[in-house]
Amino acid sequence: MSHVFHRHTKASYPVAVRGEGLYLFDADGRRYLDASGGAAVSCLGHGHPRIIEAIKRQADQLAYAHTSFFTSQPAEELADTLAAAAPEGLDRVYFVSGGSEAVEAALKMARQYHIEAGQPQRRHIIARWQSYHGNTLGALSAGGNLWRRKQFEPLLVDMPHVSACYAYRGRRDDESEEAYGRRVADELEAEILRLGPDTVAAFIAETVVGATLGAVTAAPGYFARIREICDRYGVLLILDEVMCGMGRTGTLYACEQEGITPDLVTIAKGLGGGYQPIGALMVHRRIFEAIRDGSGFFQHGHTYLGHPIACAAALEVQKVIAEDDLLANVRRQGEALTAALTARFGNHRHVGDIRGRGLFQAIELVADRTTKDPFDPAQAVNTRIKAEAMKRGLLCYPMGGTVDGRMGDHVLLAPPFTITSGDVDTIVGLLGEAVDAVLA
Ligand code: PLP
Numbered sequence: 001m002s003h004v005f006h007r008h009t010k011a012s013y014p015v016a017v018r019g020e021g022l023y024l025f026d027a028d029g030r031r032y033l034d035a036s037g038g039a040a041v042s043c044l045g046h047g048h049p050r051i052i053e054a055i056k057r058q059a060d061q062l063a064y065a066h067t068s069f070f071t072s073q074p075a076e077e078l079a080d081t082l083a084a085a086a087p088e089g090l091d092r093v094y095f096v097s098g099g100s101e102a103v104e105a106a107l108k109m110a111r112q113y114h115i116e117a118g119q120p121q122r123r124h125i126i127a128r129w130q131s132y133h134g135n136t137l138g139a140l141s142a143g144g145n146l147w148r149r150k151q152f153e154p155l156l157v158d159m160p161h162v163s164a165c166y167a168y169r170g171r172r173d174d175e176s177e178e179a180y181g182r183r184v185a186d187e188l189e190a191e192i193l194r195l196g197p198d199t200v201a202a203f204i205a206e207t208v209v210g211a212t213l214g215a216v217t218a219a220p221g222y223f224a225r226i227r228e229i230c231d232r233y234g235v236l237l238i239l240d241e242v243m244c245g246m247g248r249t250g251t252l253y254a255c256e257q258e259g260i261t262p263d264l265v266t267i268a269k270g271l272g273g274g275y276q277p278i279g280a281l282m283v284h285r286r287i288f289e290a291i292r293d294g295s296g297f298f299q300h301g302h303t304y305l306g307h308p309i310a311c312a313a314a315l316e317v318q319k320v321i322a323e324d325d326l327l328a329n330v331r332r333q334g335e336a337l338t339a340a341l342t343a344r345f346g347n348h349r350h351v352g353d354i355r356g357r358g359l360f361q362a363i364e365l366v367a368d369r370t371t372k373d374p375f376d377p378a379q380a381v382n383t384r385i386k387a388e389a390m391k392r393g394l395l396c397y398p399m400g401g402t403v404d405g406r407m408g409d410h411v412l413l414a415p416p417f418t419i420t421s422g423d424v425d426t427i428v429g430l431l432g433e434a435v436d437a438v439l440a
Helices: 049-061 073-085 099-116 137-142 146-155 177-195 222-233 254-258 285-293 308-323 326-345 381-391 421-439
Strands: 016-020 023-026 031-034 090-096 124-128 200-206 236-240 264-267 279-284 351-357 360-365 397-400 409-413
Touching: 031 421, 049 308, 073 090, 073 279, 073 308, 090 099, 090 285, 099 124, 099 137, 099 200, 099 236, 099 264, 099 279, 099 285, 124 137, 124 177, 137 146, 177 200, 177 222, 200 222, 222 236, 222 254, 279 285, 308 326, 326 351, 326 360, 326 421, 360 381, 360 421, 381 397, 381 409, 381 421, 409 421
Parallel strands: 124 200, 200 236, 236 264
Antiparallel strands: 016 023, 023 031, 090 279, 264 279, 351 360, 360 409, 397 409
16 A cells, blocks of 8 residues: 555556656556656656766755855856846746746735835736646636636635637637737736726736647737736736746747747746756846845745755756757757647547647647537546557646636647657657547
């Protein structure tokens, strides 16, 4: 009997014992091609010798020093590295240990910024439906996924939600992508006006929606319009790039491809590539300066923030990405992945949409391609695809609730940045077998 309180109490999990490159191995010697990096985490695959060496070096030197007493060399160097590559102005880094913590820090920092700037009445955070921002109560309050929120609703903070930008289901037939993007972006303005423009602190959105919608990019012009609206009403723009950031979509920050600079950006997953638990909040200098020139400190903090070993690992991950020019491979293999998914599923009667950017792509499964009707959730399509894929030695990231938090299924792929086109073909081939085993 296991004493671990596993995610699912009735499931029995294989024991992962080793990782090497694209593959994880279990205690029975089975090999799994990790095509989703768990949940879009393992951007360098497993067992990368440079990262392991960096962790060992740092552990020999210094494991821990509390950040109320000390800073550390790896934290300083990692912050320099992240700031140097960030969109102009995002030059302060607040370290945490994961994505939910990064979101919590962003929500609180947005609130504190307005207090320091002499606008304490700004208290509302607006978020979007069908988003995922983490499982802590603040992050869950911002999240817009019904089944994750439902039983905790009485504990959640009230945060108004506007529509996601999800053209496959939201765009009307008589509307261009741009017109659709503008229509849903304008929902933010309407909500700001409804709440009272001087009471809104921030708007939070995933630049590319990950777990809950499956690699959904915004319509062209959507984020430019969002930036414009936020600026008009003095509302901070928080972009959650915990999943889509750190190179996953082909640029280090996903928002670079939207041509906008947010005020706060959350990052995690690919930051440390799974070698250490680490996240961060990228902060615009305007916000830093308001706090520096005001109370002088951000009223927040966790025991493990800026952990030296975590920072050393993340620093080495980021060095490898830059030195091996891996973002070029993300873009190149991203195109190969789109082509392979289109060839395999473009005419599949149960694949309604193939989407994403870089090595962050998904297929949405439908009962009927013409009507876009989803499967009955009782069929547990996404769970069964995950199991069939695993049987075939493939790890992918299927999820349900795509349409409205209850109905709908998609499968997300987020392979390591190091994959080859041969790997792409293997992944898509195995995924095709798994999908057909469930739906053919
Ligand atoms: N934000 C986004 C966009 C995510 O995808 C996730 C996790 O999947 C989180 C936040 C929460 O991150 P964590 O699980 O590290 O707390």
